[in-house]
Amino acid sequence: MTQTRGKPPPSPIYSLRLRRIATKLEGAVSSTNFTRQAEPDEPVTPCGRLFCQPNMNCYIMCTLGFKNPINLPDFKRALQETLVKHKRFHSVMKKNMNGTDVWVPIEVDIHAHVFEPSGFSEEDVAAPHFVEKYVADLASAPSMSFSRPLWECHVLNGTSGDAAAHMIVRVHHSLGDGISLMSLLLACTRRVNHPHMLPSVPSKRKKPKVEPYFVPLNSLWTMLILLWNTILGLAYYFATILWMKDSDTKIKGHYGVDKAPKSLMYTVIDIDDMRVVKDAVNGTINDVLMGIIGAGLHRYLEGRYKVMQDVQSRDVDHRKDKSIVDHLRIRATALMNTRPTPGLQELATMMEGGSQTQWGNRLGYLIFPIPVKHFSDPLDHVRAAKKIGNQKKASLEGAFTYWSGALLMAITGPVLPALLTEHTTLQTTLAVSNVPGPMEPVMFNGNPIVHIYPAAAGQPSSLSIFFQSYDQKACLVAMTARDLIPDPGALCEYMADALQEMKRAVASRRQDAN
Incomplete structure (x- = not known):
């Protein structure tokens, strides 16, 4: 990457000018006091x-x-x-x-x-x-x-x-x-409050204990469910590779979309609001996330297709419009890490010269149908996502996509796996990523961090949604291909509004119960 010397030529206000990068390759000693002898390749x-x-x-x-x-x-x-x-x-x-x-x-x-x-x-x-x-x-x-x-x-x-x-x-x-x-x-x-302590991150929910005399039966049933869901997941995966693709909507990507100009916007939502909805359906934060994505996409597509000519606001009766949006096939490619992530203390030890052999990518992915439908009860978006999520969690689909890709790469090299991954991703509509962050305010070099939000570029997807939690808040980020989805901010607002509708539905039920 180069940077023009002298006065820069006229350019758009947000164009990038990156400076030239140079490093030494031969006979170099790392500025971090590591040597090649101390670090095997x-x-x-x-x-x-x-x-x-x-x-x-x-x-x-x-x-x-x-x-x-x-x-x-x-x-x-x-x-x-x-x-x-x-x-x-x-x-x-x-x-x-x-x-x-x-x-x-x-x-x-x-x-x-x-x-x-x-x-x-x-x-x-x-x-x-x-x-x-x-x-x-x-x-x-x-x-x-x-x-x-x-x-x-x-x-x-x-x-x-x-x-x-x-x-x-x-x-x-x-x-x-x-x-x-x-x-x-x-x-x-x-x-921030304890400058010598590493941040804490969300832990996995503990599974309920099973009585000893139910353990063999429970294990057998779990294995059967795992086998069945894996067979269904792999059949779905291979069908996607061979012929099954999402509906050709106004937001679906195409070959070359990875190089298209991008737009990005984010909105901040409250984790406590998500917990209220999660507890109401006995689900997880991931279930709520996929539910509000489905609800937000449903409303966004209604507006793009102009299905309802009498729409004056977002809070309207949607019963008239089941003919187009409700019958669309929209799926997400959801990335998953197939090995345990090192703890923060272990990572801090890595940077002091500890073992780094467990570092790197070990990603599989799931093909997740998004419930983009009209539901009279807003919570049904989350219930539908929960049902799909439970099937995916009790499956080896993600692990299979990683190991099969690694095996194919060992046999053929990286070109064919890259083509298959690109093709499979283009058969779906969007990509989704959920990254948990620290549970309290943190600082770097004594400077407090007020928000964190991720994004990714280069993937063959016209719409990528990223979820990043931080200090009881979360950033919901939408990165889009500008020519297909020029207004990612509207999509973020629809998803945030969907969460508030779900929260109001929970409050209304509690009032009725009392």
């Missing part, structure tokens, strides 16, 4: 190789809003002492003598990876939604050079809203999946 994971293919060249972008302006020199020193110590952040991908792709440590020039973009005035940076538009343009920025570690940080001081500054971390997907990278980022932070 580690092979690139199958998913990491997949994400290096031209048609699956994916990047993860995480935006952090800071309460105070960022002091760039101090910020660079803090990154060198934390994030850069992780091997993926001071290594490049090269082939060894056996032709295997491996991670090779090199020296990191921190000044080439962390910078303030030029070409913007103070008024530009302080404009509403500047950061979102910057991230959307960054999604279409040139690919990083594989001659250097595949990450960079963009620092924006003087932004408007609740954050005085923003940092956008752009990381190539080959370095790790979203959950692993978020966990690593959080391992670099500390609690």
Whole structure:
């Protein structure tokens, strides 16, 4: 990536101008005091190789809003002492003598990876939604050079809203999946109220205990359910590869959509509101998330198709319009991590030189039908999502997609798996990702973080929805292909409104019960 010297030519206000990147490859000693002798070369994971293919060249972008302006020199020193110590952040991908792709440590020039973009005035940076538009343009920025570690940080001081500054971390997907990278980022932070403590993250819900004499019967029944759901899931998966595709709606992507200009918008919702709905249907936060996505898409598509000519507001009777939207097939590709994510303490140890062999991508994916239908009871959106989610959780579909892809890559190389992944993703309508964040306010280098929201670019999808929790709040992010979905903010509002309708429905039932 290059940057023009001298006065920049006229360009759109949100165009990106990235500086030239240079690193030393030969005979280099890492700035983190690691040497190649201390760090044996580690092979690139199958998913990491997949994400290096031209048609699956994916990047993860995480935006952090800071309460105070960022002091760039101090910020660079803090990154060198934390994030850069992780091997993926001071290594490049090269082939060894056996032709295997491996991670090779090199020296990191921190000044080439962390910078303030030029070409913007103070008024530009302080404009509403500047950061979102910057991230959307960054999604279409040139690919990083594989001659250097595949990450960079963009620092924006003087932004408007609740954050005085923003940092956008752009990381190539080959370095790790979203959950692993978020966990690593959080391992670099500390609690605001307890500066020497790592943040806490949500834990998995404990399963109810089973009486000892029911254990054999319960185990047999669980195995039968697992087998049946796996067979159904794999049949659905292969049908999607061969012929089954989503309805050709106004929001469905096409080949080449990964290179299309992007739009991005997000809205903040309350986790406690989601818990109210979750408890009402005895479900999970994921069930509520998929339910509000279905409800939001239903309303958005109604407006796009102009099915109801007498619509004056969002709170109307939708019974007239079951002919088009209710019969659409809309599915999501939901990514899942197929191995346990390292704890924050373990990640902090990694950055001090501990073992890093369990790092990297190990992603499978599920094809999740979205309940885009009219329901008289708003909670039925969540109940429908819960029914599908329970089947997916009691299945090996996600693990199969990972292991079958890894086996195919070992036999044929990464080209064919990348083509199949691209084709399967294009058979669906959207991608969904849920990344849990810290449960209390955190800070990096003494600067409190006020919000976090992720995004990804390079995937062959016209609509990607990301859910990021942080301190009892959550950012619901929509990244879209601009020519197909020019108004992602409207979609975010529809999803947030759907959650409030569900909450009101729960309150109404409680009043009726009393």
